[in-house]
Amino acid sequence: MLGFFPNAQHFSVVNPTMIENRIHILGSSSRFAEEIAAFGLLAEHTIPGADFDSYERDPPPQCHPGTRLDILERIHPWSHDIERQHRILWLHGPAGVGKSAIMQTLAEGQSESLDTILGATVFFSRPNKRDDPRRMFTTITYQLAVRFPSYRKYVVDALTNDPKIVGKSMAEQFRWFIMRPFTVVDLLEELPQTVLIIIDGLDECKGEEAQREIVLLISRFALKHPNTPLIWTIASRPEPHLWSVFSDSQIQNCHWEINVPVDSNQSTADVERFLREKFQEIRLRYSSFFPATLRQWPTEAGFLIIAKAASGLFIFASVVIRFITDESYGNPVSQLRKVLTVIETTRSQGLESSPLKTLDNMYAEIISAIPLDVLPCTMRLLALSFYSPLEFGVYRKHAFGIVFNWLELSQADVYGALRKLHSVLEIPPSEKMTSARRLRAFHASFPDYVALHLARSHNAIDPWQEVLRSSKRVLLESYNPLDSTIEVSRIELSWVYENERDIQEFLFWTSLISLAPHAVETTSWDNGSSNLQLRSLFENIDYATSFLGPEDGPQHVLCYMGTERYEFLSALETLGIAKRFDLQSLDLNRIQPSRNTWILPTTSTFEQTPGSVPLFLRWDSLPRDPELLYWEVNSLSENPNWKDLVRGHIAAINALEVPASIYLVGRGDRSAIVMHENPGSLDADSRWFYVLPYDQS
Numbered sequence: 090m091l092g093f094f095p096n097a098q099h100f101s102v103v104n105p106t107m108i109e110n111r112i113h114i115l116g117s118s119s120r121f122a123e124e125i126a127a128f129g130l131l132a133e134h135t136i137p138g139a140d141f142d143s144y145e146r147d148p149p150p151q152c153h154p155g156t157r158l159d160i161l162e163r164i165h166p167w168s169h170d171i172e173r174q175h176r177i178l179w180l181h182g183p184a185g186v187g188k189s190a191i192m193q194t195l196a197e198g199q200s201e202s203l204d205t206i207l208g209a210t211v212f213f214s215r216p217n218k219r220d221d222p223r224r225m226f227t228t229i230t231y232q233l234a235v236r237f238p239s240y241r242k243y244v245v246d247a248l249t250n251d252p253k254i255v256g257k258s259m260a261e262q263f264r265w266f267i268m269r270p271f272t273v274v275d276l277l278e279e280l281p282q283t284v285l286i287i288i289d290g291l292d293e294c295k296g297e298e299a300q301r302e303i304v305l306l307i308s309r310f311a312l313k314h315p316n317t318p319l320i321w322t323i324a325s326r327p328e329p330h331l332w333s334v335f336s337d338s339q340i341q342n343c344h345w346e347i348n349v350p351v352d353s354n355q356s357t358a359d360v361e362r363f364l365r366e367k368f369q370e371i372r373l374r375y376s377s378f379f380p381a382t383l384r385q386w387p388t389e390a391g392f393l394i395i396a397k398a399a400s401g402l403f404i405f406a407s408v409v410i411r412f413i414t415d416e417s418y419g420n421p422v423s424q425l426r427k428v429l430t431v432i433e434t435t436r437s438q439g440l441e442s443s444p445l446k447t448l449d450n451m452y453a454e455i456i457s458a459i460p461l462d463v464l465p466c467t468m469r470l471l472a473l474s475f476y477s478p479l480e481f482g483v484y485r486k487h488a489f490g491i492v493f494n495w496l497e498l499s500q501a502d503v504y505g506a507l508r509k510l511h512s513v514l515e516i517p518p519s520e521k522m523t524s525a526r527r528l529r530a531f532h533a534s535f536p537d538y539v540a541l542h543l544a545r546s547h548n549a550i551d552p553w554q555e556v557l558r559s560s561k562r563v564l565l566e567s568y569n570p571l572d573s574t575i576e577v578s579r580i581e582l583s584w585v586y587e588n589e590r591d592i593q594e595f596l597f598w599t600s601l602i603s604l605a606p607h608a609v610e611t612t613s614w615d616n617g618s619s620n621l622q623l624r625s626l627f628e629n630i631d632y633a634t635s636f637l638g639p640e641d642g643p644q645h646v647l648c649y650m651g652t653e654r655y656e657f658l659s660a661l662e663t664l665g666i667a668k669r670f671d672l673q674s675l676d677l678n679r680i681q682p683s684r685n686t687w688i689l690p691t692t693s694t695f696e697q698t699p700g701s702v703p704l705f706l707r708w709d710s711l712p713r714d715p716e717l718l719y720w721e722v723n724s725l726s727e728n729p730n731w732k733d734l735v736r737g738h739i740a741a742i743n744a745l746e747v748p749a750s751i752y753l754v755g756r757g758d759r760s761a762i763v764m765h766e767n768p769g770s771l772d773a774d775s776r777w778f779y780v781l782p783y784d785q786s
Contacts, residue, residue: 141196141210150190156359176311182349185404192289213290222299291325308340356401411512474528495559522586560600606656632755633782681782682725757786
């Protein structure tokens with residue numbers, strides 16, 4: 090009875106029937122906690138949506154049934170041959186030939202096989218921001234740890250002993266997560282003889298040097314350790330720097346190649362098969378559009394015109410089919426005529442041998458269907474969704490919800506502007522719109538085309554200026570000059586697609602981060618009152634606390650901005666809102682210990698360097714040492730010895746070989762001492778960052 094009613098007294102139960110079930114968890118609860126912590130840490134450092142079966146890639150590109158068999162039949166024997174000569178396959182070909190579809194089909198086939206050899210997949214995508222090389226090996230590690238228990242044990246042990254591995258260089262990550270576990274005898278048990286790792290779109294990974302380093306790390310490992318189970322399939326465009334590294338005499342012998350040409354006989358036959366079957370599907374789907382006596386649609390002559398224009402380029406064939414079946418037109422017959430007209434026009438220019446030129450003309454035809462009074466709105470949406478305001482032509486992470494609220498477009502405006510673009514864009518339905526959604530092109534060639542279109546347009550759109558103008562409007566809406574307060578609820582939204590407050594906060598933060606590094610420029614555009622108000626907003630930011638108030642979490646403006654914080658501090662210095670500060674002048678009595686203090690690592694790297702502070706420990710170190718300050722946001726007043734602790738940190742900072750950057754930012758009791766490691770350049774992030782609330786009134 091004690092099992093049911095522990096510590097119960099002075100009661101009785103009459104004629105009970107009781108069954109006591111207890112679940113006993115075998116093994117160490119601490120081990121379970123270690124696994125949870127390790128997987129959580131890894132998950133934070135993976136590339137979201139890079140797995141072959143990720144919902145972010147749904148629907149993924151796939152080989153049409155019966156196509157690309159020649160290539161898949163060459164890959165399959167190699168991947169299952171334990172006597173293989175090469176451990177790396179480089180599959181290369183120009184944009185649009187279907188490399189990603191081949192890799193997706195390979196991954197799906199291996200995943201469904203009873204004797205699967207699939208280990209991990211990474212599908213890079215520049216337009217969708219799946220392009221961070223620093224997270225590639227952690228992404229592979231996470232998937233391998235899920236699939237193989239012995240590898241999982243190794244990874245959990247490694248991260249428990251040293252969580253900072255995930256923040257090390259690519260070479261160090263490779264050494265810890267690939268080289269060490271797969272070369273130590275008997276460390277990994279029960280692995281299959283072959284473990285296949287698929288890397289697609291390497292050319293879309295950020296940075297040519299990073300791409301080269303990835304190839305070199307994998308190739309040198311394969312040469313030095315040919316008996317490990319790992320084999321690698323890498324797909325990319327044949328960019329010159331990749332040709333160069335794969336042709337390196339030191340690694341040339343460890344890989345073999347498959348070229349996916351545009352206009353080979355097999356590619357042409359595959360595209361023709363795809364087109365014939367899709368046209369048959371269209372005819373069945375729109376049966377009422379065709380007379381019962383019609384024997385073939387399109388005519389054989391029309392079909393051959395399209396097939397010849399495609400010239401084995403799958404992306405061209407895919408765009409044609411999506412264009413013909415676009416529901417916003419609802420007439421495949423008239424859409425087919427437009428396709429044939431575009432092809433004939435291209436031929437008349439003497440360029441019929443270039444499917445990419447014909448593809449550009451197809452994109453031009455698609456955009457030409459947008460009404461002229463709607464087109465400027467459409468192009469502004471595309472410009473801000475696809476391109477960085479700072480470096481035109483480079484994809485930016487601006488969420489779609491941010492973009493149309495920046496541009497003050499209603500739900501009707503948005504869908505009206507994109508109505509004719511369903512053949513080239515994955516447009517989220519209104520009921521699935523979230524702040525995380527981005528406008529996604531079916532293929533990178535369309536954003537590239539839009540960039541050229543914008544550059545050549547007489548009414549050129551400057552994404553940078555559009556973002557700064559829109560961000561300035563949002564910030565001014567949040568600011569009340571009468572009482573110098575900031576409240577995001579004042580921001581007007583053109584489309585409330587989810588919780589209004591959440592959208593306002595997201596819009597505010599994105600606008601602040603976009604505009605803050607350009608505070609000097611945007612406060613001097615003209616002599617109007619808006620510039621004075623914007624300057625007043627920056628003066629009245631409470632740099633000593635969470636920017637949106639304690640209830641919104643520790644989102645300090647400087648900590649939240651990443652590397653752009655340095656430009657912002659410089660701008661504030663120019664505006665007279667920040668000034669360089671000598672720690673010798675620090676008055677500990679002016680520090681506000683009851684307000685949150687930020688002592689944060691801005692990267693996951695903790696190695697000792699000439700610029701590092703030796704008092705720092707792991708943020709999760711347990712038990713807590715009362716003699717030390719920790720990585721976190723907290724109130725200094727919680728520790729009665731806080732002054733001694735701060736003195737210790739300041740002494741360490743003063744003793745650094747590389748001087749730290751130290752500012753006094755803000756006005757009166759809304760001020761803060763800001764200290765960070767000098768990163769050496771605006772492109773690098775410091776390893777540590779302080780914000781100490783300080784009252785200079």
